[in-house]
Amino acid sequence: MPRKRTLSARTLHTLRVLLERERERIRETQESLRRDLRALAEAHGEENGYGTHLADVSSDTLQQEVLQAEIQRLEEESARVQEALQRLQEGTYGSCVDCGRPIPVKRLRALPTALRDATCQRAYDARAQAPPTPSPLGRFPRPLVTPEPEPRPTPREEE
Numbered sequence: 001m002p003r004k005r006t007l008s009a010r011t012l013h014t015l016r017v018l019l020e021r022e023r024e025r026i027r028e029t030q031e032s033l034r035r036d037l038r039a040l041a042e043a044h045g046e047e048n049g050y051g052t053h054l055a056d057v058s059s060d061t062l063q064q065e066v067l068q069a070e071i072q073r074l075e076e077e078s079a080r081v082q083e084a085l086q087r088l089q090e091g092t093y094g095s096c097v098d099c100g101r102p103i104p105v106k107r108l109r110a111l112p113t114a115l116r117d118a119t120c121q122r123a124y125d126a127r128a129q130a131p132p133t134p135s136p137l138g139r140f141p142r143p144l145v146t147p148e149p150e151p152r153p154t155p156r157e158e159e
C-alpha cells in the first residue's frame with residue numbers, strides 16, 4: 001500500500017485539471033488575503049500616533065489573526081493538492097492510503113485531494129478529532145492549526 005491504481009487516461013486528465021485549477025484558486029485567494037493583511041497593517045501603522053483607540057487596535061489584531069489563520073489553512077490545502085498531483089505523477093493516485101482499495105471516481109471528482117475512501121476517512125477523522133481545542137475566536141469548528149493530515153509512510157496503521 002498504496003497500490004498502483006489504473007484510472008483511464010481521460011479520468012486522470014480530468015482530475016489533473018481539477019487539481020491544477022484548485023491550486024490556482026488557492027494561490028489567488030492567498031494573494032488576496034495577503035493584500036488584505038498588508039492593507040490592515042498599513043492602516044494600523046497610519047493610525048499610530050493619531051490617537052488610536054485601544055478597542056480598534058485589538059479588533060484589528062483579531063482580524064489579522066483570522067487572516068493569518070486562513071492563509072495558513074490554505075497553505076495546508078495547497079500542500080494536499082501538491083501531494084495529489086505528485087501521486088498522479090507516481091501512479092499511486094486514487095488508492096486509499098489506509099486500506100489500499102480504489103477510491104470511487106465519483107469521490108475523487110468531488111474531492112480530488114482525497115487520500116482515503118469515505119469509510120476510512122470517517123475512521124481517520126474520528127481518530128484525529130481528539131478533544132477539540134476551544135477556539136478563542138469561536139467561529140472555527142476545529143483548532144486553527146490542524147494536526148498533520150498525511151499518513152505515515154509505513155504500511156501498518158498505528159493505533
Ligand SMILES: [Zn+2]
Pocket residue numbers: 096097098099100101116117119120121
Ligand atoms: Zn480505505
